[in-house]
Amino acid sequence: MKQTLLSLPALFVLLAFSAVVHADAPKLTLAERLGYKATDKLLIIHADDVGMCHSVNAATTKALEIGTVTCASIMIPCPWLPEIAEYAKAHPEADFGLHLTLTSEWQRYRWRPVAPIDQVPSLLDKNGYLPHTEVEVIKNGKPEEVAKELRAQIARAREFGIKPTHVDSHMGTLFCGPFMPVYTSVAKENGILPMLMVATPARIIQGKQLGFDAAKIEETLSKEGYVFLDMLYEDSAGADLESRRAHYYNVIRNLKPGVTEIIVHLSMNDEEIQHISGAWLRRWNEFQIFTDPKTRELIDSQGIKLIGYKQLAALAYKP
DSSP, X not given: OOOOOOOHHHHHHHHHHHXXXXXXXXXXXXXXXXXXXXTOEEEEEEEEEETSOHHHHHHHHHHHHHTSSOEEEEOTTSTXXXXXXXXXXXXXXXXXXXXXXXXOOSSSOOOOOSSOGGGXXXXXXXXXXXXXXXXXXXXXXXXXXXXXXXXXXXXHHHHTTOOOXXXXXXXXXXXXXXXXXXXXXXXXXXXXXXXXXXXXXXHHHHHHHHTOOHHHHHHHHHHTTOOOBSEEEEOXXXXXXXXXXXXXXXXXXXXXXXXXXXXXXXXXXXXXXXXXXTTHHHHHHHHHXXXXXXXXXXXXXXXXXXXXXXXXXTTTTOO
């Protein structure tokens, strides 16, 4: 077959046209990057605090097996890590991330850093535990020590045979200005996707109050291949079952196109969790809601597609 060579001016015109078309091409939505239509409603139902205690482990694994909860994240410093690590190894199909932890919030049930305590003194309270609140961590924590602790938690998870699909932040501590660069860079160096939220107006205002520019952070990290959720929901007012059910069902009925994450906190109704957390009833009610077949029926009736972080992880660091 005879080949036709373009003249140099014609080649320049072709390249220029190609550049213009590429520049004008609409940016794919996150749903489209995942292989769905831009109009599709994709939902991640994510359970936090796994590994905290047996009650939380039992409730979360049950919810994952039922299939409405699609993924979860594990607190590596906590006492019941070995149990959930054993489950994760026996169920490689389960979608587990790491709930990177810099706080130990309960009054009598506490945990310490994973890194040697002499290497992370700014992350300790007066009793040698991780602090009760994120405010204490933000006030006293040194970014280099935060990085050391995050690396230690990821390394420990892998030593226990956990293969994390993502990382996120317990109590949102790492989403605050001083620690966001540490959070994202440590995740990337370990090849793990960090959960990130879009810069909504509320987050932009909150960021300015805390001294960082959420919109600028999103713009910069997006160019580097980080993935941002389209919407995030966590918790609801009231502890009683029906008010929480009404809240979550309202969220599901009004879901917008794109990728939305709902964060839940699950537990059984037992003496262990009742001695740990004053919010145990909320956790038990969320377990009942997200293991109820009616919840899955509602999701399906709305044409919503359930996904997890395994799908998002495939897009990590690919701008």
